[in-house]
Amino acid sequence: MSRDDLNISEFYGRIIASYTHEIRNILAVxxxxxxxxxxxxxxxPENDMPHYDKLTNSLAAVERNVLRGHDLSTRLNEFAHSSDxxxxxxxxxxxxxxxxxxxxxxxxxQKVAIKVVQPDQPVIxxxxxxxxLLTVFMCVESLFSSTExxxxxxxxxxxxxxxxxxxxxxxxxxxxxxxxxxxxxxxAQWELIKKLCLIISGEIQIDDPEKKLCLLLNPGF
Amino acid sequence: xxxxxLVVDDEKDFVDQLSQRMELREYDVTTAYSGEAALEKLRxxxxxxxxxxxxxxxxxxxxxxxxxxxxxPLTEVIMLTGHATVETAIEGMKLGAFxxxxxxxxxxxxxxxxxxxxSRKSEQDERIQQARADEIIASPRSVLRDE
Numbered sequence: 001m002s003r004d005d006l007n008i009s010e011f012y013g014r015i016i017a018s019y020t021h022e023i024r025n026i027l028a029v030x031x032x033x034x035x036x037x038x039x040x041x042x043x044x045p046e047n048d049m050p051h052y053d054k055l056t057n058s059l060a061a062v063e064r065n066v067l068r069g070h071d072l073s074t075r076l077n078e079f080a081h082s083s084d085x086x087x088x089x090x091x092x093x094x095x096x097x098x099x100x101x102x103x104x105x106x107x108x109x110q111k112v113a114i115k116v117v118q119p120d121q122p123v124i125x126x127x128x129x130x131x132x133l134l135t136v137f138m139c140v141e142s143l144f145s146s147t148e149x150x151x152x153x154x155x156x157x158x159x160x161x162x163x164x165x166x167x168x169x170x171x172x173x174x175x176x177x178x179x180x181x182x183x184x185x186x187x188a189q190w191e192l193i194k195k196l197c198l199i200i201s202g203e204i205q206i207d208d209p210e211k212k213l214c215l216l217l218n219p220g221f
Numbered sequence: 222x223x224x225x226x227l228v229v230d231d232e233k234d235f236v237d238q239l240s241q242r243m244e245l246r247e248y249d250v251t252t253a254y255s256g257e258a259a260l261e262k263l264r265x266x267x268x269x270x271x272x273x274x275x276x277x278x279x280x281x282x283x284x285x286x287x288x289x290x291x292x293x294p295l296t297e298v299i300m301l302t303g304h305a306t307v308e309t310a311i312e313g314m315k316l317g318a319f320x321x322x323x324x325x326x327x328x329x330x331x332x333x334x335x336x337x338x339x340s341r342k343s344e345q346d347e348r349i350q351q352a353r354a355d356e357i358i359a360s361p362r363s364v365l366r367d368e
Binding site: 028030031 | 232234235238241296303324325
């Protein structure tokens with residue numbers, strides 16, 4: 001896959017980045033409007049205003065959701081900018097944590113949680129950011145069908161000399177999944193993960209006894 | 222005297238809501254919905270602090286900052302930024318902006334920055350006045366020379 005083939009991701013990235021900026025403006029207006037109402041309520045004695053508590057609670061909910069929207073739009077903006085450059089020095093934890101927060105709802109629909117374990121030291125690798133994120137996403141997604149409901153997929157990042165490892169492990173595997181290898185490796189998705197690994201100078205392995213996937217990343221750029 | 226603040230953003234609703242909140246806190250607030258309109262107001266009036274959005278249609282925040290600093294070098298500027306414009310805001314600080322805040326900004330934090338910016342401007346105003354007074358004392362004829 002060449003850079004030319006990725007025009008679509010660049011296109012998506014630019015549009016999303018532009019609109020997350022607009023969303024920030026909208027959130028800023030909502031925040032100031034709610035803030036103005038709070039300011040005005042603060043000038044009126046509590047007993048003189050009917051439904052004072054309801055209004056206060058309602059404005060607090062607006063504030064909470066503005067912050068929630070702000071956090072989401074920030075993450076989405078970071079994600080959109082992943083397609084800005086072909087290769088970049090990437091903090092693997094920051095990047096994968098951002099992806100995990102954006103995939104929270106997708107995981108929740110599968111009744112699975114994604115936990116990204118922060119390494120003791122930042123693991124920074126020059127890589128292709130958008131392809132790496134797609135690979136990580138597909139590795140997590142490939143584990144959804146093997147993971148027991150109401151359990152967790154954890155993603156750990158380990159630095160080994162100049163290489164890095166991203167370990168995907170399930171806290172509980174479904175009873176009918178005897179082997180991850182049998183369950184995952186024959187799928188079309190797995191073939192795509194292997195192709196993506198070639199692009200990011202990586203290698204994917206299944207550790208069946210430990211019920212883990214291991215993505216090895218070499219400094220190839 | 223109340224602190225004179227000029228709020229500049231092309232998001233009209235944002236400017237209107239923020240300015241009303243600041244008026245409740247007894248700031249003397251003027252609004253402008255573009256960089257060009259802000260400079261027009263700045264030519265005819267002195268402000269202590271300008272709240273300036275980085276990303277505006279027409280004249281952007283950096284251009285407006287540069288022109289504003291030429292017109293009124295002592296007026297302090299606080300930049301408001303979105304996601305992708307933090308680096309632009311940092312560039313703005315290199316060009317003389319006092320500070321920056323990310324949108325949607327916490328109003329209390331913005332108020333603190335406005336007050337800090339006003340303090341710096343006041344100190345600079347005082348130093349300039351003191352320097353002028355010292356010059357007059359040292360050389361009374363300098364008053365005539367200025368005129």
